[in-house]
Amino acid sequence: MTVADLGIDRLRTLLNRFELGVERVADDQSIPGSFWGDAEAGLRGHTLYVRADTPVHSALHEAGHFVCMDDARRRGLDTNAGGDYDEENAVCYWQILAADLLAGHDRARMCAEMDAWGYTFRLGSAAAWFAEDAEDARTWLAEAGLIEPAGTRLRYALRR
Structure with a gap:
C-alpha cells in the first residue's frame, strides 16, 4: 500500500499525535532525508517526507525511528535515524x-x-x-x- 492508496491525511492525523509533521514531495522529486532513496520515506527534524508512491510500511518505519530515538538524536535528525x-x-x-x-x-x-x-x-x-x-x-x-x-x-x- 502506498501513501496515495491510504491517503496522506490519514497518515498526517496519526503522526501529528507524535509531534511528527508529514510533507508530501512532488512525484518527480527525490525525497529529502531518505536513507534508502527511491520512494522510501525520509526524515529531517520533526518532518517525515513522502511521495504518493512511498510505501506505508516505509513511512511508519521511519516514524517509528522518530518516536523511538531520544531527544538528543531527534534534535540532530537528518536522514540517518541511527539506533542499535x-x-x-x-x-x-x-x-x-x-x-x-x-x-x-x-x-x-x-x-x-x-x-x-x-x-x-x-x-x-x-x-x-x-x-x-x-x-x-x-x-x-x-x-x-x-x-x-x-x-x-x-x-x-x-x-x-
Whole structure:
C-alpha cells in the first residue's frame, strides 16, 4: 500500500499525535532525508517526507525511528535515524502496532508488506516474529513508555 492508496491525511492525523509533521514531495522529486532513496520515506527534524508512491510500511518505519530515538538524536535528525539492534526491533514492533491505527490498514497487512520489502526475522516472517519472538521489542517499548504494559497498544508519546 502506498501513501496515495491510504491517503496522506490519514497518515498526517496519526503522526501529528507524535509531534511528527508529514510533507508530501512532488512525484518527480527525490525525497529529502531518505536513507534508502527511491520512494522510501525520509526524515529531517520533526518532518517525515513522502511521495504518493512511498510505501506505508516505509513511512511508519521511519516514524517509528522518530518516536523511538531520544531527544538528543531527534534534535540532530537528518536522514540517518541511527539506533542499535534493540531499537531497530522496537521500531519494527512499533510500526506493526501503528498500522492498526490507520483506517484502511492493519497489522496483518503491515507484516505482509514488511515481508515483501525484505525485512528479515528469525522465524521467517514479520507476523511470526511479532506473535512469537518479539518479547525484547515489547519490553524495550514498554520501558521507554511508548506502549501500554500489555504490549498491544501504542501510547501517543516520544522517547525522552
